[in-house]
Structures are given as structure tokens and as C-alpha cells.
Amino acid sequence: xxxxxxxxVRKFRAINAHYNTPRIGMSPAVRxxxxxxxxxxxxxxxxxxxxxxxxxG
Amino acid sequence: xxxxxxxxYRLRKAAKAVQLYLVIAGPGIVVMVADNDAGGITTYxxxxxxxxxxxxxxxxxxxxxxxxxxxMTVRLGAVTKRGHAExxxxxxxxxxxxxxxxxxxxxxxxxxxxxxxxxxxxxxxFGIPAxxxxxxxxxxxxxxxxxxxxxxxxxxxxxxxxxxxxYIPGAFMVHPSLDDIVHQGLLPNxxxxxxxxxxxxxxxxxxTTIAPWMLFFQQSAVVDKGLLExxxxxxxxxxxxxxxxxxxxxxxxxxxxxxxxxxxxxDNAAQASAQLQETHHWVGxxxxxxxxxxxxxxxICISLASSWAFGEIFGWAHSLNTNxxxxxWFYACYFLTLASAGxxxxxxxxxxxxxxxxxxxxxxxxxxxxxxFLILLLNDSENMGDYANTPLQNAIGxxxxxxxxxxxxxxxxxxxxxxxxx
Numbered sequence: 001x002x003x004x005x006x007x008x009v010r011k012f013r014a015i016n017a018h019y020n021t022p023r024i025g026m027s028p029a030v031r032x033x034x035x036x037x038x039x040x041x042x043x044x045x046x047x048x049x050x051x052x053x054x055x056x057g
Numbered sequence: 058x059x060x061x062x063x064x065x066y067r068l069r070k071a072a073k074a075v076q077l078y079l080v081i082a083g084p085g086i087v088v089m090v091a092d093n094d095a096g097g098i099t100t101y102x103x104x105x106x107x108x109x110x111x112x113x114x115x116x117x118x119x120x121x122x123x124x125x126x127x128x129m130t131v132r133l134g135a136v137t138k139r140g141h142a143e144x145x146x147x148x149x150x151x152x153x154x155x156x157x158x159x160x161x162x163x164x165x166x167x168x169x170x171x172x173x174x175x176x177x178x179x180x181x182x183f184g185i186p187a188x189x190x191x192x193x194x195x196x197x198x199x200x201x202x203x204x205x206x207x208x209x210x211x212x213x214x215x216x217x218x219x220x221x222x223x224y225i226p227g228a229f230m231v232h233p234s235l236d237d238i239v240h241q242g243l244l245p246n247x248x249x250x251x252x253x254x255x256x257x258x259x260x261x262x263x264x265t266t267i268a269p270w271m272l273f274f275q276q277s278a279v280v281d282k283g284l285l286e287x288x289x290x291x292x293x294x295x296x297x298x299x300x301x302x303x304x305x306x307x308x309x310x311x312x313x314x315x316x317x318x319x320x321x322x323x324d325n326a327a328q329a330s331a332q333l334q335e336t337h338h339w340v341g342x343x344x345x346x347x348x349x350x351x352x353x354x355x356x357i358c359i360s361l362a363s364s365w366a367f368g369e370i371f372g373w374a375h376s377l378n379t380n381x382x383x384x385x386w387f388y389a390c391y392f393l394t395l396a397s398a399g400x401x402x403x404x405x406x407x408x409x410x411x412x413x414x415x416x417x418x419x420x421x422x423x424x425x426x427x428x429x430f431l432i433l434l435l436n437d438s439e440n441m442g443d444y445a446n447t448p449l450q451n452a453i454g455x456x457x458x459x460x461x462x463x464x465x466x467x468x469x470x471x472x473x474x475x476x477x478x479x
Contacts (some may be wrong), residue, residue, distance in 0.1 A: 022147075
């Protein structure tokens, strides 16, 4: 079990290392915009989940 | 004589073009028709029952929307020879890659649950219990993918796509008024004014026409099929045909429920089928068969979209042209996704109808994130060369993203402040 988990962790690390350098350069402004968009969309999803739970109730 | 020679030459040329298209056809049609999945059929049936023909114009607008989004994946797949997950990891690095992959995993799984909800409820109309449908579907889909050939899988999927057309005769059998369809359905209008419910339905209809899994699926299918840059025009035509087909089927479903069940509260397509059977037996039966077929087609594609994406990133063999010994993790991922999603419908008392509608809306809410990456990838002129996005294509893609964000925001506002829109 421990070996499987450590093998999985190694695999994730290998993937992160393999894709460490993005091919497409992004300016800090673009990166920040993408983060804001991502956060905003997750906020909207949270609202929908709230609606879902309230409808269930 | 010269005229006959010219005619013969043109006929031969046309026949060759059709032959060539038949070789390349597949990813576009399959992904677009599969998008009329169980959740989609439920959404269209509910839209027709709630708003009659009034939102047909909106569905027609979704033809170019679906085309412009999906044709980008054709170009990206044919030029880079990479699936969508790998393209995002390579283009933007692991951080954004994991975000996209986790989005895909969650949305695919949720959508797959809705496919099983559709399939089990459709067959329950014919007296088949949910557990039996679950077992039969997992076995059937397993047999289809384990034949070890992309080509065979694709042709079987195309056969199920053809079954999706069953709604068209159904619509003629309920004798709708063409005059009403033209006057109420083709002129843009917002029935009942702007309110949270209308935003919900508009979003759900977008969500059934374009969804994140489709981007991943079509690009991976283009790569697995081995389409080249020279095949891009045919790939685009395939996508265009698929976009038209998917919306035509959607319109016919809206016509059926808008004619027979107008004003009836419809929670799901199975309920619509059962109610239709009371007055129009065969139309209700077609609706139930179509619902099962839609769920099956959706399940075939969505489970593959996840497996392809994970295979690309984890470096597993991930092609339908490989067998289970060559690609054990690819098939394990496929069956695990399929079986776990299917098991949800067997949970007693699960709110299946609510899950179906909300999955569509959550999928469309997360869509802009995927679309932004897609547009950025298509602007990488160093990688895409002549196939990079033109300013017009960027403007169209950008507008689609903005409209979806605006609709999601309006729906979010209506959730927070229900009385704001009346």
C-alpha cells in the first residue's frame, strides 16, 4: 500500500517536472486574470450548489 | 458528348469527395450528436413544455456557437497531434493542466451519472429494472471498446447517432402548427420576461450544446483517428454537419413537448415519454427509445474523454487501437468511471432529476475556463502556423465566452436575490 502511494507520488512529481516549463509564455497580468476568472467561476459553482442544496431541503 | 464527359467527370469527383468524407467523418458528428445526451433530451423536453416553441430561435443560434467552439479542437488536434489535456499541460504548465484535468474528471463523472439516470428511467417505462440496465450497459460498452479498433468503435457510435433521429418522425406525428412554430419560435423573444428560471433554461440549453468534455473528446478522437492537416477542411465539415444535426434534433424534441405537453411541469424526459404515451403512444415510445440511445451515446463518449485525458498525462497507452493488455490503465480508468457513475442511480431516493438539470448548468459555468485555454492555444502561431485563429475567430470565441459568463452571472444574481428579476 505504502509502495503504491509513494509510486503515485513519484508519478505526480515526474508529471509536474515534465510540464514544468510552459510552452506559451503568460505575462503576470494574464496569469492574474486567469486566476480571477477561475476564482469567479468557482464562486458561481458554489452558488449553484447552494441553490441545489436549498432546493433539496 | 462533351457534356456527358463533363457530367461523368463531375459525378466521379463528387463520388470521390463523398468517399473521402466517409473515411474522415466521425469525430465531429459523434461528439455533436452525443451532446444530445440524456441530460440534453431532458433539458429540451423541459424547455418545450415550459416555453412552447418560444426558445427555438435560441437553439438555432447554438449551431454556429457549437461549430466555432468545436472546429478549434479539430485544427488543434490535427496540427499538434496532441489530445486536449496534453496540449494544456504542454502549453500552460502543470498548474493549469491539473486544474483543467480535475474539472474534466468531475464534470465527466457528473455527466455520466446523468446518462445513467436517463437510460435507467427510459427503460423503466418498459418495465426493465434500473440494476439490470446498469449491468447491461456496462457490459455492452465494455464489449464495444474492447474490440480493439478505433474504426469499429466509431462506426458503432455512428449507428447510435442515427438512432438519435427517432425524434424527427415523432414531431411529425403530433401534427404541430407550422405557422405557430414560425411566428413564436423563429422571432427572438424572452417568454415571461427575464427571471431566474429563464436564465437557468438558457444556460442549461447552452450546456447541452457545448460542454468541456466535448473539447477533450473531439481533439483526442481527431488524434486517435490520425487526422492530418490536409484533413482539416473535412473535419470542419464533419463538425458543421454534426452541429446542424444536434440542433435539428433538439428543435424537434422542443416541437414534440411544446405541442403536446405545453404548460405541463416536466421534470425529466422519462416523465415526458410516459405522459406522451397516454395520448400519442408511439411518440412517447420513440421519446423513451431516443432517451436511452442518447444516454448510451453520451456514456460511450464521456467515459472515453476522461480515459484519453488521463492516458495522455500519465503516459499510459491510450488508444482504442490497443487491447486491454497493451493499455490496462486506459481501460481500467474507463470502467471505473463508468461503473462508479452508474452505481449512483442505484442509490435509493437519490434526487436524480435535480442532479440532471444542475449538472448541465454547472458544466456551462465552468466552460469559459476551458474555452479561454482553447482560444489561447489556437493563438500560438508558432505551433499552429497557418491554422492559428484569425481575428474574426478570436472575436467569435471571445463573444461566446463573455455571453456565457454574463448568463452565469445573471443566474448567480438570481440565486442570491430571487426577487430581483420578479
